[in-house]
Amino acid sequence: MRVRGKLLALAGALLVASAVVTPSSAVAEQQHGGIQNTRIRMFNTEPFRPLLPGDTNEWGGGRLISMMFTGLVGYRLEDAAPYNAMAKSISTTDSKVFRIKIHRGWRFHDGTQVRARNFVDAWNHVAYGPNKLRNNTFMDKIEGYRDLNPATGEPLAKKMSGLRVINDHEFQVTLSAPLSIFPTMVGYWAFYPLPDSFFRDPAAWLKHPVGNGPYKFKEAVPNGHQLLTANRHYKGVEQPRIKELLYTVYPDTSKAYDALVRGEMDFMEAMPYDKITSGQYKKDLPGRYTDRNFLLMQNLAFPSYLPGYDSPDLRKAVSMAIDRTELIKLVGGGQKPADGFTIPGLEGYQPGQCGELCTYNPVKAREHLAKSGFQGPLQLHTNIESGARTWMGPVCQSITATLGIACETKETMSFREFRQAVVGRTITGAYRSDWRADYPSIENFLSPLYRTGASSNDYGYSNPAFDAAMDRADRAPGKEAALELYREAERLLVQDMPVVPLWQEWSAVGWSDRLRNVKVSILTDLDVFQVKVVC
Template structure:
């Protein structure tokens, strides 16, 4: 379910199955209309959106304006439990469809929201709807290419069990769902009634689910896998992957940062001095050089350098500083027991997460260890359930090209991917001021102010930024990757 899929594994499949109002350029990341015929505003507060006529969902029903309005209302309504609800926070009436749990998973229940639909959404006709924001926000249209904003078919709203519906989803994209075998593969096929600009030429797509990226890489080299978004770390040494793949090796800077987050609901991690000490004890430069063979760069910012509005070197806790780390650790009163750094073991995270733990252990004397959880799905299940008892890998891939996407979802109270439970009312207020700023520059200035407070609180630790190393088999031609490194299905052909 698009509005409830906030991790990149499921996100890839959602991107294949659905088409949204806008799309992002593979190289620049710039937004352009896809399903939208036009997105107009005179004041950056009220937007009139016209969609193209004659597009269909995979069940043959027409995509209409109400399918957007109904989908956004469903996602924002708190009782539905969609993780992506906060993406709709700028829309007028969002506060009326949301309510907070008074004791965070305790015995009390969140009260019923005042309304079931947002007052800022209105259907004009079958192909037109209006969106009224709580206040002007010039960056808002940039968000519309993200998967939370796609339309949902009438069949979704009619389904009594939404989770079951999500196992056989009906999208409106260039490929449609065929079958799904858990932990093995997801099968898709071309949707021949698709009529937007990003049609696919290939007939079938099999998304293979691996328990090890080394196994996936071996399949790639054997021509049993046609595309791999990130080759394993083991193939990076001496540029072995380039030797293996030759002209089929793709290197591309992507708006992705490897981050480690703290579970702030665990009292042991609620002291910001401890969190800063841990971050300052990590030698990012050494990790980039020795583990990633300089295919990654040490993180120096809270957002990614490719994000418009990114603040250069705004992460003061990202620089290795033994003396300051020890001083803050003493100030925090130390740490009792074992500090476990968690990661998903089905991708190449073991070496760098162990390097993080060893760095913390050597500098601060903490009994720090890195522990792998078998799969990304299992890791995310524990994170979503707020059952983490140590820092954990929580990388972020940009949803849409703006620094706002690195502040709101991750660090604003109730953000869609604020999994550690970080909350600072001043950050929330500055973010809201940025959203309501008169222009993009003013918005970015407010987000920068919020970032300074985030830096002082250290709710997480940016570690390295990612340049992606992808590869494809001899069976393919015209291979391109999207701005976030996914395979562009609309370009690829069989050789």
């Protein structure tokens, strides 16, 4: 069983596409200590936030963080089962109090030891409300979290009472209630450790982040590129094999694709929809692509704080005005039409949760529109780099044809501007909202997105009944009981349709002829621990 200590190499078997290396093919430059003296060039978007694990919840920064850090837990490639990475053991008798032991000998990139307090201090920093970090609510199950995040007034404490350092290599976590999936959750970015240097000088650290993972931060040029270099002292199961990882920011996916075809880039995990629709990628990249469904979901999000868009009937009308099956044919992929708020491949998934509201029904769509009182126009937003521009036009056309209201696509913002508008709640309409698994459970597709005040609930949705149902699921005595209760909570979302679920993503991943032994995870990640580069 081969494992990898990277969070987002999650569920399922890898897709393997290995080109035959002929005798004339040569490994790129000489290897030093098992590391090829070369770089892999990959596509990226500009990170929305500084590269702080507790403040990153989008993939532009996340793909860097997941290489720069190693958490307590990783996930097996073949079945997504969690395994201990930095953790030597995670033990509990009641799913409420957890004793965590970490391996000795691990060091941060600055040479300092990774100790138990580096996890505890990092978690407290994420949880402390005044810090306003994006992943704050991932700590809300730990006892004492509420003292750091009171509903009104100043925090009552700066540290959670549920965290206790026992010694340099052991700490204890006490939750406010039992949570059977907690050992699975702690592989997510929010739970990564931070070195002492961060707390001594946060501003300096953010300019040059220091982690404990297989790759070290080397440089970043805003709207240009990010460069990571191999950590030769990494203590993980698998060692880095490529000296440098270069992530280049492109203004849109079409330009990135052109660079890939020209051989100026080595790996792109989401090719443009028009290349997929036409099948052009198969001609441009013969033997150098793979395509399938991944653990990603595409939604249309509706700001509940925006008059008109706050109507559940409008959202239901839009959902029933979209013929998902025909739209998928038009955009040319193998997407699976959404039938709920979670997707196949996640532990606990149950088909048909959305019922008729995720089914094309023009008559009922118009009935819901009439109840909503919405007159239009309806705005659909995306960023200019996104491939969503390809399908948003047809979605608008379907909405107009079915509901008889004007629909406008807005594609003028960069990714950073787009995220600023979403997070700052200045966006003026509905917008594309994709979600990829942080860990392979339906809980991860529900709690961060729909709980009141949750880390990625950017649309401001709030339903006390849903929150209470999720609390009951969290407190369930075992995993199976918890999953059934999470499914019950999911069914409650149908009443409000906080987002319009569209489909489980299907993507085409491509690479240059420099790469051999290419393996791609269920989340479209390149396995940099196995790939080889040739001249």
